[in-house]
Amino acid sequence: MSEIENGHGLQHRREAITGLGDALRLLIEQATATEAPTAELLRAAELIRQAAAPLGERVRGRFETAAADDLLGGVRLYNPVTGLGSAFAPPLEIHREGDVAVGTCSLGRAFEGPPSFAHGGVSAMLLDQMLGYAVTVSGRPGMTVQLDTGYRQPVPLYTPLRLTAQVVTVENRVVTATGTIATVDDPGTILVRATGKFVALLAEQAQRLFGPVTGSDR
Numbered sequence: 001m002s003e004i005e006n007g008h009g010l011q012h013r014r015e016a017i018t019g020l021g022d023a024l025r026l027l028i029e030q031a032t033a034t035e036a037p038t039a040e041l042l043r044a045a046e047l048i049r050q051a052a053a054p055l056g057e058r059v060r061g062r063f064e065t066a067a068a069d070d071l072l073g074g075v076r077l078y079n080p081v082t083g084l085g086s087a088f089a090p091p092l093e094i095h096r097e098g099d100v101a102v103g104t105c106s107l108g109r110a111f112e113g114p115p116s117f118a119h120g121g122v123s124a125m126l127l128d129q130m131l132g133y134a135v136t137v138s139g140r141p142g143m144t145v146q147l148d149t150g151y152r153q154p155v156p157l158y159t160p161l162r163l164t165a166q167v168v169t170v171e172n173r174v175v176t177a178t179g180t181i182a183t184v185d186d187p188g189t190i191l192v193r194a195t196g197k198f199v200a201l202l203a204e205q206a207q208r209l210f211g212p213v214t215g216s217d218r
């Protein structure tokens with residue numbers, strides 16, 4: 001029996017994953033911003049390898065879902081944008097305000113593109129997630145087939161950001177959503193805008209793409 005088959009164990013593991021994610025995000029921020037002496041970098045690399053080794057002793061394969069995740073319930077702890085267990089995620093927190101999805105995060109040094117501003121691909125990634133969330137909660141989940149981003153002003157690092165997204169049209173299987181990035185302090189000044197198209201999968205497409213993950217091909 002797995003150690004997390006009771007509810008208490010699951011909650012405990014999710015908290016531990018979040019704690020590990022917090023530590024990893026701190027590590028990435030410090031390792032990216034550091035100007036510490038070179039000897040410290042060498043020492044840190046060795047310590048980090050030591051810390052990583054036991055984590056690698058039991059890992060899941062490509063098609064296996066994390067034991068602490070709940071795919072259908074929308075719990076994805078390692079999502080690279082929102083996942084609290086992800087070293088890579090800012091993490092972006094998303095909630096609903098009526099028909100609009102609202103997200104908040106701030107971006108550290110690891111997300112830098114132009115000096116002191118966010119990389120354009122990072123803005124696109126945040127908006128893909130925002131639009132995907134709005135499309136999912138509208139009840140017509142789908143995959144991104146197109147994402148257009150307009151960069152109006154650069155997105156500052158180390159600044160609380162406010163993102164929005166909403167569904168604008170539904171045509172057969174294609175849902176179109178739009179989204180924005182602004183700062184919390186100046187929500188009326190749109191820095192980046194995006195429009196995305198999402199396609200609801202046919203059963204045959206879902207089976208082809210995700211059968212090995214859901215186990216429905218066994």
Ligand SMILES: CCCCC/C=C\C/C=C\C/C=C\C/C=C/CCCC(=O)SCCNC(=O)CCNC(=O)[C@H](O)C(C)(C)COP(=O)(O)OP(=O)(O)OC[C@H]1O[C@@H](n2cnc3c(N)ncnc32)[C@H](O)[C@@H]1OP(=O)(O)O
Binds near residue numbers: 075128145146173
């Ligand atoms: C599994 C259960 C999940 C439950 C989840 C529950 C809770 C989750 C909670 C929160 C989730 C929050 C956020 C969600 C997160 C996601 C954000 C990120 C999403 C992504 O990051 S996802 C990765 C990138 N994404 C891809 O990796 C897609 C690659 N792609 C394909 O795998 C194929 O593209 C496919 C299979 C999608 C479609 O198959 P296909 O291409 O053969 O299309 P098909 O023939 O089926 O056409 C159907 C209609 O789409 C139109 N259409 C097609 N392409 C178009 C385009 N580019 N522009 C305009 N319209 C287009 C056609 O014109 C036609 O339109 P019409 O129906 O009107 O004729």
